[in-house]
Amino acid sequence: MTRDLETSWEGGASREAARAVLINPKATYAHEIAQKCFPPLGLLYLAAALDASGIRAQVIDANALRLDVAATVERVRRACPDLVGMPIHAETLRGCAILFRALRAALPNVALVAGGPQASAVPEWVLQQIPELDYVIAGEGETSLVRLVGCVKSGAPLTGIDGLATRAAPVPSGGLARLPDLDMFPYPARWAVREAYDQRRYYALMVPHRRIECIVTSRGCPFRCGFCFNASRKVRFRSIDRCFDELERLRSDGVRSVEVLDDNFTANTDRAMEFFERLARERWGLALRIKARADSITPGLVDAARRAGVYQVSLGAESGAPELLAAMDKRITVSQLRDAARLVMDRGIDCHTSWIIGYPGETPETLLATLALVRQMRPTTAGFSILAPYPGTPVYEAALRDGTLMGEWSARTGAVPWIRLSWTRSYEDLVAARRAMMRKVYLRPHYAIEFSRRIVGSANLMLARYAAQELRRTLTPRRRGRDADGDRTP
Numbered sequence: 046m047t048r049d050l051e052t053s054w055e056g057g058a059s060r061e062a063a064r065a066v067l068i069n070p071k072a073t074y075a076h077e078i079a080q081k082c083f084p085p086l087g088l089l090y091l092a093a094a095l096d097a098s099g100i101r102a103q104v105i106d107a108n109a110l111r112l113d114v115a116a117t118v119e120r121v122r123r124a125c126p127d128l129v130g131m132p133i134h135a136e137t138l139r140g141c142a143i144l145f146r147a148l149r150a151a152l153p154n155v156a157l158v159a160g161g162p163q164a165s166a167v168p169e170w171v172l173q174q175i176p177e178l179d180y181v182i183a184g185e186g187e188t189s190l191v192r193l194v195g196c197v198k199s200g201a202p203l204t205g206i207d208g209l210a211t212r213a214a215p216v217p218s219g220g221l222a223r224l225p226d227l228d229m230f231p232y233p234a235r236w237a238v239r240e241a242y243d244q245r246r247y248y249a250l251m252v253p254h255r256r257i258e259c260i261v262t263s264r265g266c267p268f269r270c271g272f273c274f275n276a277s278r279k280v281r282f283r284s285i286d287r288c289f290d291e292l293e294r295l296r297s298d299g300v301r302s303v304e305v306l307d308d309n310f311t312a313n314t315d316r317a318m319e320f321f322e323r324l325a326r327e328r329w330g331l332a333l334r335i336k337a338r339a340d341s342i343t344p345g346l347v348d349a350a351r352r353a354g355v356y357q358v359s360l361g362a363e364s365g366a367p368e369l370l371a372a373m374d375k376r377i378t379v380s381q382l383r384d385a386a387r388l389v390m391d392r393g394i395d396c397h398t399s400w401i402i403g404y405p406g407e408t409p410e411t412l413l414a415t416l417a418l419v420r421q422m423r424p425t426t427a428g429f430s431i432l433a434p435y436p437g438t439p440v441y442e443a444a445l446r447d448g449t450l451m452g453e454w455s456a457r458t459g460a461v462p463w464i465r466l467s468w469t470r471s472y473e474d475l476v477a478a479r480r481a482m483m484r485k486v487y488l489r490p491h492y493a494i495e496f497s498r499r500i501v502g503s504a505n506l507m508l509a510r511y512a513a514q515e516l517r518r519t520l521t522p523r524r525r526g527r528d529a530d531g532d533r534t535p
Contacts, residue, residue, distance in 0.1 A: 063198035064101040065190070066126040067091055068117060070141050071107045081249040082109055083259045083304060084241070087132060087161070089233035094187040097231050100194050104237035107144075109246035118147050126152075127198050130182075130190065132161030133171060135274075135435050135454055142175045142456035149177040156197045160186045165221060166274040166437040168210035174456040184208040184221030185264070187230050227264060227283045232291050252302050252332070252356075258295050259304040262288045262320070266308040268338075270361075271373045271443075272401065274435040280312045285320060292324075292331065302332045311341035321349035332356045339377050339385035347388050357395035357425070360385060365418030366411035369404055374439075379418060386422040395425040402482065403432040403475045405440065405449065407466055412478060419486055425495075429482050431475045433461050440464070 069085035088104050095102035103124050107117045121129055129148055133141050145157055158180040164171045168181040182189050184207065192206045203209060208222030224230075241247065242256060249257050265280040266273070295303065311317045324331070334357040335350070342358075350358070362382050364370055370377060382398075389396040400415055419427050434441035434450065444450035444464045451472070452462040463472050486492070 062099055062101050063128070063194045064124060064126045065095055065103070065128045065130065065194050066121050066124050067102065067104045068121070068129065068131045068144070069104070069106045069108050070131055070137055070144055071112060071117070072137055072140070081257075081304075082247055083249075083257065083306075084109075084233075084235065084238055084247055085132075086233055086259050086261065086306060089235060089237060090230060091130070091160075091186055091190055092234035092237045093231040094191055095194065096234060098191045098195075100191065102234065102237065104234070106238045106241045106246075109238070109241040110244070114144055114147050117144060118151050121148060122151055126155055128156040128158060128194050130158045130160060133159045133163045133175075134161060135163050135433065138163070138174065138454055138456045139459035142177075145175050145177045156180065156193075158182060158190070158193065160190070162274055163435065165208075166435065168217060169215035170436050172210060172212065172215050174454070179211070181210040181215075182206075182208050182222060183210060183217050185224045186222060187224060189222040224264075224281070227281055228287050232294070249302065249304065249334075256300060257302040257304060258300045259306050260288065260291055260295075261306050262310065263307045263312065267312060268309070268374075268376065269439075270363075270375055271439040272404070272432060272434065274438050275308060280309075282313065282316060285316070285323065288320070289323065289327070292329070293327075296329045296331060301330065303334075305333055305335045307336060309338055310335040311337040311346065314341050314343075314346060317341075318346060318349055321346075321353040321355070324353040325349070330354065334359065336361070337385075339381045342381075342385035342388050344388060347392050347394065351392045351394055355394055357397055358389045359397040359399070360389075360424075362398040362418075362422075363401045364404065364411065365415035369406055369411055372406050373401075373404060383418065383422055386424050390423075390425070396422075397426045397428070398422065398424040399428045399430070400482075401432050402429055402479050403464060403466065403469075405444065405447075405464055405466070409468060412482065416482060416485055419482075423491070427486055429479050429486075431472075431479055432464060434464060 067088045069088055085104065085106055085108075092102040092104050103126075105112070105117060105120050112120070129152070131141055131144065141159070145159075148155070148157060156179050157177060159171055159175065159178055160182045164181045165183040168183045171181050172178055180193065182193065186208070189206050189208050193203070193209065195201070196203050196206070203211065207219050208217050210217050235242070245256065247256050247258075261283070262285075263280055263282045266275050267280050292303065324333075331354050333353065333355045335355055336359045339360050339362070347358075360382065361375075363373055363375060365379060365382075367379055370379070386396045386398065398419070400419070402412070432440070434444055436454065441450065441462075449465045450462055451465050452460050454460065454462060463475060469475060
């Protein structure tokens with residue numbers, strides 16, 4: 046990496062400076078063989094903010110480095126931190142709880158804090174699930190974490206910290222921490238995960254360029270899909286000049302593939318067009334992957350994206366049944382999904398689609414409608430997931446009221462909730478439905494030929510192994526006590 050993307054562990058801080066360690070936890074088995082592994086961008090933004098404030102910041106990417114609990118704790122212990130933080134997703138809840146428990150046992154006097162999407166959505170619930178936690182920061186933590194570390198180090202009262210939840214006050218009085226200006230902080234501290242970069246740990250399946258990087262150009266999503274736990278409903282944008290300065294730095298450092306992690310890159314189509322047109326003029330040769338809504342896809346937008354180097358557009362399709370799309374409050378139609386995928390692929394851009402199985406109202410007939418739509422669209426890839434209702438989402442609250450919520454998220458057992466439907470006797474029925482959908486989509490000649498060609502073209506045996514593992518696990522009987530993604534069933 047070039048020098049302007051780096052800093053040192055000391056970061057100009059004094060020997061008496063506060064120390065913070067941020068951990069990207071080792072994910073579940075399903076994610077270990079996933080199609081991609083990216084730098085923990087959220088933690089790198091936090092590390093940059095800490096470092097700029099004179100706080101020694103270290104990031105341990107236990108997921109990329111495949112560190113177990115003992116190895117992670119030992120690295121934290123050697124750093125002698127005042128505070129240790131970790132992001133929590135519902136899928137990683139159990140693993141985070143185990144790691145926090147081990148950290149508390151090894152470092153009883155160190156402050157432990159959680160953040161991330163799930164912590165932001167339901168901070169009180171996260172504090173209940175993980176008794177070892179001292180704090181939760183709900184929302185965007187760049188400013189709040191700096192203040193919290195300072196208070197922990199000095200012993201000052203914990204007052205005026207946006208989004209802070211404690212044992213004494215588990216619901217943040219000021220609501221979510223929110224940045225007024227996304228340009229106010231330094232670029233992500235990519236220097237903090239140099240070890241993972243040096244070991245070439247960041248990749249994406251069937252993307253030959255290494256290393257792959259990621260950026261954000263906006264935060265938030267204006268839509269309110271019933272299953273989404275995104276707590277940031279107002280979209281805020283980074284300046285395009287700032288985004289392009291960061292892209293230029295990455296390009297100069299040898300990066301050729303970039304994942305744009307915006308929840309909805311096309312939330313403002315005029316801005317997206319400006320971004321694409323400027324990138325095309327720069328002729329940097331970058332390959333980009335973006336997320337978009339089907340109703341924002343137009344011929345002009347896709348043409349501009351192709352000229353800019355976009356190689357894949359990811360669409361949140363969710364269902365091929367109009368009644369389920371309406372129930373989810375997706376505000377898109379089946380025809381918009383079909384047309385968007387066709388526009389994207391006709392211009393030589395890959396189209397990934399994601400689908401949900403098990404939403405309230407799902408029937409064998411709606412599953413067949415989804416399957417029929419996938420076959421009509423013939424997207425480059427299609428991901429099927431069983432609905433796991435998150436606390437705080439509309440679908441969770443509705444199922445709780447209706448008495449159809451089965452099981453609960455549990456940090457102790459790793460249990461995952463699901464919603465009982467008229468045709469399901471157990472969670473096994475949903476697992477079987479997902480496996481059947483995967484088989485009927487992927488065991489078709491055009492998919493087999495195309496995937497084989499791309500995997501061979503990637504010239505990456507590790508990624509080929511991951512793909513083979515995932516396919517084998519999808520098509521073979523599963524082991525007792527594990528769902529199709531390798532996690533324990535409720």
